[in-house]
Amino acid sequence: MPKIDSKKIKKLFPIFSKKENKNLVYLDNAATTQRPKVVIDAIKDFYETHNSNIHRGIYDLSEKATNMYEGTRLHVSKFINAKSSEEIIFTKNTTESINLLAYTLSDNMLQKGDRVITTALEHHANFVPWQTMAKKKGFILSVVPVKEDYTLNMEEFEKLIKEPNVKLVCVSAMSNVTGTIPDIKKIIKRAHEVGALVMVDGAQSIAHEHTDVQKMDCDFFVFSSHKMFGPFGVGVLYGKKQLLEKLPPFLYGGDMIKSVKETCTLFNDTPWKFEAGTPSVADVVAFKKAMEFIDELGIENIKKYEMSLAKKAVEMLKKHKQVKIIKPKNLELSGPVISFVIEEIHPHDIAEVFNKEGIAIRAGHHCNQPLMASLGIPATARISFSIYNTEDDIKRVDIALKKLFKLFKK
Amino acid sequence: MSDIYSEIILDHYKKPHNAGHIKHDTNHAEEDNPLCGDNIKIYIKVSDKKIIEDISFEGEGCAISQASASILTDFLKGKPVAQAKKITTEQMYDMLKIEISPARSKCALLALRTVKSALS
Numbered sequence: 244m245p246k247i248d249s250k251k252i253k254k255l256f257p258i259f260s261k262k263e264n265k266n267l268v269y270l271d272n273a274a275t276t277q278r279p280k281v282v283i284d285a286i287k288d289f290y291e292t293h294n295s296n297i298h299r300g301i302y303d304l305s306e307k308a309t310n311m312y313e314g315t316r317l318h319v320s321k322f323i324n325a326k327s328s329e330e331i332i333f334t335k336n337t338t339e340s341i342n343l344l345a346y347t348l349s350d351n352m353l354q355k356g357d358r359v360i361t362t363a364l365e366h367h368a369n370f371v372p373w374q375t376m377a378k379k380k381g382f383i384l385s386v387v388p389v390k391e392d393y394t395l396n397m398e399e400f401e402k403l404i405k406e407p408n409v410k411l412v413c414v415s416a417m418s419n420v421t422g423t424i425p426d427i428k429k430i431i432k433r434a435h436e437v438g439a440l441v442m443v444d445g446a447q448s449i450a451h452e453h454t455d456v457q458k459m460d461c462d463f464f465v466f467s468s469h470k471m472f473g474p475f476g477v478g479v480l481y482g483k484k485q486l487l488e489k490l491p492p493f494l495y496g497g498d499m500i501k502s503v504k505e506t507c508t509l510f511n512d513t514p515w516k517f518e519a520g521t522p523s524v525a526d527v528v529a530f531k532k533a534m535e536f537i538d539e540l541g542i543e544n545i546k547k548y549e550m551s552l553a554k555k556a557v558e559m560l561k562k563h564k565q566v567k568i569i570k571p572k573n574l575e576l577s578g579p580v581i582s583f584v585i586e587e588i589h590p591h592d593i594a595e596v597f598n599k600e601g602i603a604i605r606a607g608h609h610c611n612q613p614l615m616a617s618l619g620i621p622a623t624a625r626i627s628f629s630i631y632n633t634e635d636d637i638k639r640v641d642i643a644l645k646k647l648f649k650l651f652k653k
Numbered sequence: 654m655s656d657i658y659s660e661i662i663l664d665h666y667k668k669p670h671n672a673g674h675i676k677h678d679t680n681h682a683e684e685d686n687p688l689c690g691d692n693i694k695i696y697i698k699v700s701d702k703k704i705i706e707d708i709s710f711e712g713e714g715c716a717i718s719q720a721s722a723s724i725l726t727d728f729l730k731g732k733p734v735a736q737a738k739k740i741t742t743e744q745m746y747d748m749l750k751i752e753i754s755p756a757r758s759k760c761a762l763l764a765l766r767t768v769k770s771a772l773s
Contacts, residue, residue, distance in 0.1 A: 589689070589716065592715050592717075595757070596658070607689065608690075622689055650663065651663070651667075
């Protein structure tokens, strides 16, 4: 397998060669990654060569477009090792995937008094839908807390899973704030032992960790294309086929039906019954190129390279005494995401000074206010790595930090 | 307009004017930006002639939010309440003498919002 040559890889991403971005150090990959030329070209190629609507045209152009769209579905199923492509539903993003589940499970499989477990590590996308449904339908929502070392409190999980009527566990495979990787295997095993389903939010893990939904044995798995070098506007919901077949449709309209009479409608089969209306076809088609791009590099190579950067970044940050790192000490238990705070300097001021140095980082609550509240801080600054980041980027952060301290020295 | 971390902003942030809680305040208010965690409390002593006799603030947050509270309270001391109520966004930005990006407008305007809330 080839080793990661970040300088070579960086050249495959057009954004870094634009003159306005000459100085750019992009360290907000947990928010969205950049796109390689192959993905951008695939979008253009679709519109220029194959543009037509799918699943309905009796002409070559539409048949080809349909095949390309369904080709991506097949590729996704292989990428995450699903049993079949019929277990793959396209949505517009992770949030929509989770909402699809929140609505359809609440209508169909969950009842008043049932318990849903989520965790303090979750992005609002995997928290607010369940909290809202719990209020609407009378479910009990339990939240597994985070320990002082920023790992999930598995003792508390064990207590919560033993409560009666636990029907669903919703957990992130990697935190977008601390990079924490919970013990998903154990969570799934325990949940299944008590008869609960498990939904895993893979939005952060998908570009950094190998995903095998069969081995993991999760019931549902969700992620977005735009965090793995693919286009915006494409999300995925994986579900075990026998479960998806039991769920009602989420959105209603064209393309999700078999036949419609004035008095009743026969819905399409899974997964198409969940895909009402015209999807973002060109983006779905180009998404395949993003997965091929990852496959060519090898996800294990990517992980190894990014974690070596994360390790070096943590070492650099540790040299600055004012910096407090918000990340599990054992890097094996986390991904290439590093949050930090600095006493007496607000994260927005950190990000603003970094911006002046050409460094894009995220500052704020990262769509995770419950976690911020439990950590007792309003916000953090966050660095997140991808394959085009280099050791030079870490040196630039070091320089920016020194400038920040000088500027804010009392 | 100068760099966002101008000397004026940093001076006011590091050594804020009118910090603390004045005695005998007649009006006070507290406001925050929940998204970033900026928080400002304003205390005002209004005279019978509706003049701001004294004003102070307490708070925490980014340099912009805290410096703007320091600068605004300096400006308002001795001014009529009617004038304070009419201060516009543009006047606030002019006082700061820096370029405020849309992302930081909430930070820059928090103190003004709190003053208006105290006087309403």
